[in-house]
Amino acid sequence: MEDFPVLEMKHISKSFPGVVANDDISLQLKKGEVHALLGENGAGKTTLMNILFGIYHADRGEVFINNSKVSIASPSHALKHGIGMVQQHFTLVPSFTVAENVILGLKDFGFVIKTKTVESKINELSEAYGLPVNPRARVWTLSVGERQRIEILKLLYTGASIIILDEPTAVLTPQESDTLFKAIRKLVSEGSSVIFISHKLDEVLSISDRITVLRGGKVVGTVERENIDRRGLIRMMVGRDVLLDQEKPVVETGRVILKIENLNVKNDKDLMSVRNLSLEVRSGEILGIAGVAGNGQRELAEAIYGLRKKVSGRIELDGHELKQGNVAERIRAGLSFIPQDRKTVATCPNLSVMSNLFMKNSICELVHCSPWKLDGRRMHSKADELIDEFSISTPSAKTEVRYLSGGNLQKVVLARELSAEPKVIIAEHPTRGLDIGAMEFVYKSLLLQKKRGAAILLLAGELYEIFRLSDRVAVIYEGQIMGYTPPDPSYIEEIGFMMAGTRQEDH
Ligand SMILES: Nc1ncnc2c1ncn2[C@@H]1O[C@H](COP(=O)(O)OP(=O)(O)O)[C@@H](O)[C@H]1O
Ligand SMILES: [Mg+2]
Structure with missing residues (x-):
């Protein structure tokens, strides 16, 4: 790695209505380095890179490439300057083949390009960088991991030497991430430079040469990898120490409370x-379900809660079978749901904090009033109590929840779902999009419920979270449980195999 900046962004600012997404950001990228942009959701990472790639235009600031000032008006402009970006959401045409998609991404394509030539060049690149794809496959038949490889190959084909990867591992299994990391290392060893966006600390620590941390649209600092550790990065991201690595409480598990058969x-x-899924969760136990998103997790959660009809099979709560589609019965039986969609499924944005807290009659019972005859005074004092207990930061109980931040909104959901002391809790991506402070709160709340004796089914995308909370880990793939492991990072490889569809007994 040389000390030569191939790219410099100076004093970049960008506002959207009501939010300063980038506030005077300066960033230097050296030739041959992996430079991580680390920050929580909403920190401004994607906005900054969209400016660099010509999707957005900065309100202020300048961009230099090889020390000369450039103005990047569009992505094709960016490609001409050698800047390529793999966006969080891919831009491939599903009905086209891999080669056809690569041709679409070329700066100037005309009838001179022969598909055969493109195919053989894709094969060469694919081999050179260890990114296997079949150039003739139609994109719709490919997995997310394969699609991402095509996006990268597309950039390599155009000769991009500054490569931006926006949260590339969010959709990958651990093995696919490894393959990607190898390709990144090869790229930088040949003199390309990579900007690697992530909010995952361990990944950033393992791949980067330098790390720039963003918080609230501002640069907190840029550090050399060798001068920082996990703890230091967390402090930079949130501005203080947090307790994410606390011990799990030891709880003796009891009888089976949630039972699912076929x-x-x-x-x-x-x-x-x-598909034919069976599992059991005991009182005082957290069963973590790991898997790449889209493998049946959402449908499983919704079927248990009664929001989605099952085709067949049996769901039992504490020995009683739950009937088809009856959510009210489930709530009465002690089932709570923390859905991944907190803005649409879990809450009503235009109702107050109090109304959202009392949306389920289980809480009405807590204040001893019937849902038909509400006691305003009692509800108010109970709401204030819950706001306090769950440290919900809101101007008052009457504030509409659409004005709350993601973390506080999730606390409203937790207050409603957990305060009635449920027997079973289904938690679906309970910390997605939250800052580390709110994440810590969710972890603490779930562990308290476990200690109280609740049976908890945790569906999460981040293995870190699964290990952090669960007593057992199940891996789901195409709607089936592939196997179980203890909640220990030393099983990551085995979990990765199962996430990709290999059954436990097969390897
Ligand atoms: N197109 C847009 N319109 C309005 N607000 C936006 C837009 N894009 C991003 N934002 C806001 O800018 C802030 C930074 O977002 P983003 O750059 O996506 O963060 P990150 O990628 O770090 O999660 C957020 O508050 C987000 O809501
Ligand atoms: Mg982003």
């Missing part, structure tokens, strides 16, 4: 997405 559930496309 469950089959269809998704919105009418395809079977939970």
